[in-house]
Amino acid sequence: MNIAFGHTNMDLDCLGSLILVKKLFPQYRLVRSKLIHPAARNLYNLYQNYFDFLDPKDLEEEHIENIIIVDTCMAERVGEYLTCVRNSDPKIRIIDHHQIENCNILGAVIEGGRVGANTSYLGKLAMMQGIKLQSEEATIALTGIYADTGRLIYENVRREDFEVCAWLLDMGASLRLVKSFLEPIQDDDQIVTLSQILLSMVTREIQGHSILLSYLEIAENIPGLSTVVEKVMDIEHPDAYFAFFYIPKSKTTFLIARSQKARIDLHELLHVYGGGGHHLAASAKIINRDGPAFYEEFLACLESSLSPATRAENIMTRNVRTIHENNSLLEASLLLEEAELTGVPVLNNNEEVTGYIGLRDIMKGRKAAVMNAPVKAYMSKPAIIASGAVTMREVERMFYKHHIGHLPIVEDHKLVGIVTRWDYLQYKKRQTGNNQ
Secondary structure, three states: OEEEEOOOOEOHHHHHHHHHHHHHOOOEEEEOOOOEOHHHHHHHHHHHHHHOOEOHHHHOOOOOOEEEEEOOOOHHHOHHHHOOOOOOOOEEEEEOOOOHHHOOOOOOEEEOOOOOOHHHHHHHHHHHOOOOOOHHHHHHHHHHHHHHOOOOOOOOOOHHHHHHHHHHHHOOOOHHHHHHHHOOOOOHHHHHHHHHHHHHOEEEEEOOEEEEEEEEEOOOOOOOHHHHHHHHHHHHOOOEEEEEEEEHHHOEEEEEEEEOOOOOOHHHHHHOOOOEEOOOEEEEEEEOOOHHHHHHHHHHHHHHHOOOOOEHHHHOEOOOOOEEOOOEHHHHHHHHHHHOOOEEEEEOOOOOEEEEEEHHHHHHHHHOOOOOOEHHHOOEOOOOOEOOOOEHHHHHHHHHHHOOOEEEEEEOOEEEEEEEHHHHHHHHHHOOOOOO
16 A cells, blocks of 8 residues: 655645645545644645545554555654554655654655745646546645745745746635634634733744744643734734744643744744754653753754844945035036935035935926035935834834835944845845845
């Protein structure tokens, strides 16, 4: 017998992967986990006939020749299946989009790709083979991709994710059904937990990053905690969020983390505690540790482990064109035309930034026929400036608050650079890489 399965506590991406494995490798039987992630239960209940799952216990008397494992490469996440494979020495093929260099399943052949969802990798294989799907199968797969990519807006999303989504829509996937399966926070316990977190969470700046933290003691494990964490992330929009859920009677802590920056590598941070996941989404289960003590230990780890956030001085343009406040509007207009700029900082006799003159300001002087008037009479003031130490989150806030697209950077009252819209947008583009 040949079998295929995913990680324990199967989530939507795991189910999406398995439905495509069933089409790609029809000679393989799918095996289900005893646990279904709360976010995936509705889809599983409606579509379980399409999977035709075996129970892990069904494997005990079978001779297993080949195994395909999807959406994980960690032995501890597939133990419920492997313990039922007896008197067999199967070949194991892993198809995973996580960090496969941490694989600890011995003898496995590993493949995968840097895509937002594991379902996308398998979907690309199915596309290349010209496989046809039923609309229900396409809906299952599309739900898996949307779930694991934050509806295609997470920063780990790649072109392949979009291509596979388009193909699944062509196969008849229903966006209405996908949306219904992704509706968050429906259970009463989840709603109560969300309210408790919103009342008790704290924000700390660590190495220039805005880090959201919450610590909550619970009587027992609550299904769907990751869904609650996702909702908090959507509401608060921090650089990263670490949610601690501690069960005192069993001395067990569930740590669920989300990040918006590749520089805050959650897989790397939580791997130390036996956890794992993506760069931007990971979790860990810590047992036999006092919850408050572990919380403080982890905060200390963050302080020492996080790379400093990108600051204005790291991305600013250093050679800045300027104009004196006593120069005329005509001179300013000629300077902007020659330099192909939309505006420049304005300096006084002490070379301090006193304002900013842009094309719109000059246009006002031209309409009033006073192009010989001094720049200081029409420049935008007071000057909105910042130091090179401000983080990109603060730069973004100043851009939006003051409706500007330029931020002169000043040290010791002297202009040392400027962050423009272009600088900011290029930084945002690079955030999917390793330079944030």
